[in-house]
Amino acid sequence: MSKLLVGIDMGTTALKIAAFDTAGKLLGSATLEYTLYTPQSYFVESDPAVYMDAIEKGFAKLAEKGVPIKDVVALGFSSQSETMFFVDENCKPLRNSISWMDNRAVEQSQRLEKKYGNELCYKHTGQVSWGANWPATKALWVKENEPEVWAKTKKILLIEDFIIYQLTGRYVADCAMLTSTLYWDITTKKYWKLMLDELELTEDYFPEILEPGELVGKILPDMAEKLGLSPDTQICTGAMDNAIGALGVGAYRPGVFSESIGSTLAVCVPTDKVVYDPNQQMPVHYYTMKDTYMMHTFTSGGICMRWFRDKFCQMEKAMAEQLGEDDYNLLTKQAENIPAGSDGLSFLPHLSGSLAPDVNPHATGIFMGITLMHTKGHFIRAIMESLGYLVRRNIDALEAMGLHIDEIRAFGGGSKSPLWNQINADILQRTICVTSSKEAACLGAAILAGYAVGIFDSIEKACDSMVEVIARYEPSSENKAVYDHGYEIYKKMQTDCAQLFEMVNGND
Structure with a gap:
């Protein structure tokens, strides 16, 4: 058997x-x-x-x-x-x-x-x-x-x-x-x-x-x-x-940064000891292996795209069902025709508050810069770009703590999109690695279960033998300037709208 x-x-x-x-x-x-x-x-x-x-x-x-x-x-x-x-x-x-x-x-x-x-x-x-x-x-x-x-x-x-x-x-x-x-x-x-x-x-x-x-x-x-x-x-x-998804793409060594775009956007960096952020922005979590830890935070991620699909893309959903195609692919095709920076359209992806490093339970989603020229494809791409900016914000906070990021491994639904991976590579100006793990979180859970019942001698050996990098997305210098500018807008939206968030929620 x-x-x-x-x-x-x-x-x-x-x-x-x-x-x-x-x-x-x-x-x-x-x-x-x-x-x-x-x-x-x-x-x-x-x-x-x-x-x-x-x-x-x-x-x-x-x-x-x-x-x-x-x-x-x-x-x-x-x-x-x-x-x-x-x-x-x-x-x-x-x-x-x-x-x-x-x-x-x-x-x-x-x-x-x-x-x-x-x-x-x-x-x-x-x-x-x-x-x-x-x-x-x-x-x-x-x-x-x-x-x-x-x-x-x-x-x-x-x-x-x-x-x-x-x-x-x-x-x-x-x-x-x-x-x-x-x-x-x-x-x-x-x-x-x-x-x-x-x-x-x-x-x-x-x-x-x-x-x-x-x-x-x-x-x-x-x-x-x-x-x-x-x-x-x-x-x-x-x-x-x-955390377990990070394990499922082999991100168990210190310095390996993992990003997951599922319903949530999550980032993880493993450490071999508890590391506190002197600025008290980045939380510390227990990791998937005994007495190991990780710097980790998350917030609304792919659920922003799902919200947009469900509320505004009924035609695409019907077409996808008729064609036997993934409806997200139809959305992505519209975003592919939009230039980097979405022609000045910016999005703040906080549909259910925001967490570290910018904790604000009152934060909401915001589209800014809407003009008569903007199409549905612009809104879709702006959502994708906003999550890249959010990852960059987290990397900035981690590096301010002295944690060096050697490698980025992507998983989750967003990592299946070549466009989204390239957007992230361009915003972060770092190589994005995608692994053979088709279901990273499930694989990580299976690895832990196999270790628990003695099939594997160690979690590290299981990861090394079961996880392979199959695609790399290199950053384009051509888009660096537009995304650097977009990132500054993202950060300013986050800080300048804090009082508005309070007003919207009736606390001011």
Whole structure:
């Protein structure tokens, strides 16, 4: 019997599932989208049932494609970070899950900042501020605004914790997922007593802490039967999607910068120790390997393009369906005809607030410079360019800390676009490398699962043998001046619109 490894990537708007052999060959994959709810501004939720439903359908799709899922020996997870669940004693959700994109807890965030200061937060959690999107602040919001839910809550879980319980009946969490909760201490790798006291909770309300890529146990027999898996299948911890995606493209060495354009735009730089930013702009996270760390931040990314597609590109979606083509390809073709700099059209991509290095939960998206000459293609290209500027802003902050960036590896949906890769190379004036990893986050999860069950001697050796650079995009000096100018506009929009953001949100 061949040994197969499965990686499950639980993203913001879709679940991806992929099966690999032990040499890293992709045997089959499936993608299932799910719906987010936005009941009011800055509230983002989902039905907890959609995740296990997507996993069940995902395994069914793999089986339909001829993947022998009975040969799966282990599965691991790549998960959207911060999305949280409030459950009762039977792990039954008491409300919708609250997405990482949700920024409802501004009042709680401001109160914690005033009470403790951001410096204390940074020292113990690695996060630069008491952000409204972090789980601890949203837990306080639930405590103060939904007392009936809070009274019944027996466990507060992240998405990986919730799914692992469904599969094994065991409450566990991994350090790489807990790293941005604000109730986990990066210096001790334990729950932070100060925040537990603030929440008036004990450690019993949270899962047992494990390392990324650690064995949890065998799948429950009834769940194995439901999913079509062997009852001997082992379930393993994973890590947050952006970190594990970086692992899936081989970005595990210090100095290797990874950028992911999925629903979020995420950047990661691994380090072998905790490195604090003296300017307190860049957060520190736990990485996918024991006692390793990373400088990492993320914000709205490809979801900006999805928003534009869904709201303004119904014709392209209909044409794509009729032609059997990817609708994003039709959007990209329009952007290809637009010159660098989008003829003066600029976009600020903060559709759900902004995170480090420019933290502002009130930030919104802005198109600026619109004239009668601008077409839909201009707007599409401006969105692409805005995310390149955002990556450049992060690189500037990292290099100000003394972290040298040797190499950039791109993954996620955006990396499949040659145009988008070239735009990023030109904006960053650096080579962009794309690897053979077709499903980087799923592959990273599979690598960790294989390591957890002893198939691989080390994570490093697995990456070196399974990941190959297949394309390089060299920067064009021809576009340097226009993009340098566009970057200055981007930064000025960010700073000069801060007061407007407050006014739009009724806080001024």
